[in-house]
Amino acid sequence: MGLAYTAGTTCERHCDVASLLLGALTLPEERELTTHLAACRTCQAALDELGTLPDLLASVPRSDVELINRSTSRSCRVPGSVEASTAGTR
Numbered sequence: 583m584g585l586a587y588t589a590g591t592t593c594e595r596h597c598d599v600a601s602l603l604l605g606a607l608t609l610p611e612e613r614e615l616t617t618h619l620a621a622c623r624t625c626q627a628a629l630d631e632l633g634t635l636p637d638l639l640a641s642v643p644r645s646d647v648e649l650i651n652r653s654t655s656r657s658c659r660v661p662g663s664v665e666a667s668t669a670g671t672r
């Protein structure tokens with residue numbers, strides 16, 4: 583019964599969390615999202631879930647990262663959901 587955006591399991595800022603981890607946000611965007619993160623459990627969970635990405639992406643060229651960021655902004659895929667479906671096939 584608190585803030586509206588904590589009610590559901592998804593958040594429209596979800597994609598921005600990925601962008602934040604990719605370092606693809608501008609400074610104002612980053613600060614704004616950090617403020618949002620403090621209040622949004624969905625994004626906190628997303629940040630936690632995506633936390634392993636930077637290690638993975640550290641080996642990816644910057645130009646590719648920008649490409650990935652563009653595609654994630656459109657489709658917004660969460661690694662966890664992929665894992666879940668893979669686990670189900672076993």
Ligand SMILES: [Zn+2]
Nearest residue numbers: 593595622625
């Ligand atoms: Zn959020």
